[in-house]
Amino acid sequence: MASGLAAHHQLHGVQPVLTVADVASAARYFVDVLGFDLDFLHGEPPVHGRVKTGDGTYGQPIYIHLGLPGDDEIGRQPTGELRIHVGHDADGLCEAYRSRGAEIVEPPTTQPWGLREFVVLEPNGHYLRFCAEA
Numbered sequence: 001m002a003s004g005l006a007a008h009h010q011l012h013g014v015q016p017v018l019t020v021a022d023v024a025s026a027a028r029y030f031v032d033v034l035g036f037d038l039d040f041l042h043g044e045p046p047v048h049g050r051v052k053t054g055d056g057t058y059g060q061p062i063y064i065h066l067g068l069p070g071d072d073e074i075g076r077q078p079t080g081e082l083r084i085h086v087g088h089d090a091d092g093l094c095e096a097y098r099s100r101g102a103e104i105v106e107p108p109t110t111q112p113w114g115l116r117e118f119v120v121l122e123p124n125g126h127y128l129r130f131c132a133e134a
Helices: 004-008 021-034 089-101
Strands: 017-019 036-041 048-053 062-067 081-085 103-111 115-121 127-133
Touching: 017 115, 021 036, 021 048, 021 062, 089 103, 089 115
Parallel strands: 017 062, 081 127
Antiparallel strands: 036 048, 048 062, 103 115, 115 127
16 A cells, blocks of 8 residues: 555656657657557647557556657667556567567567566667566
8 A cells, every 4th residue: 555645645657758859750650650549749840749558448558758858868868668568469569560660679588577578679769668477
């Protein structure tokens, strides 16, 4: 059970922000290649956007914000990765992504901790690790 500040203020949900060179192009990649839905684009040309997948019927919906880099971020390589949970058939999802042009940098592998995982490198340099129960 949550306690302290998290419980008192009802912290819930995480929506990561990925820094991208072109928000519209990044959103198209998430929609066309990875099968997300476009939630919104803001600005003309877009300076911020959000993609989403899921509606809560299985697991929690996923929201990913896409934004232009700040002045102090220009030229820096992204670090870290996003872990995205898959309900079943990680191998099939990997093959679907590969057929749509995704760069698979780690093929599906069963990890010692019991997850079947693969990694996509999206065009802006962010690693997306898809994980399913093995």
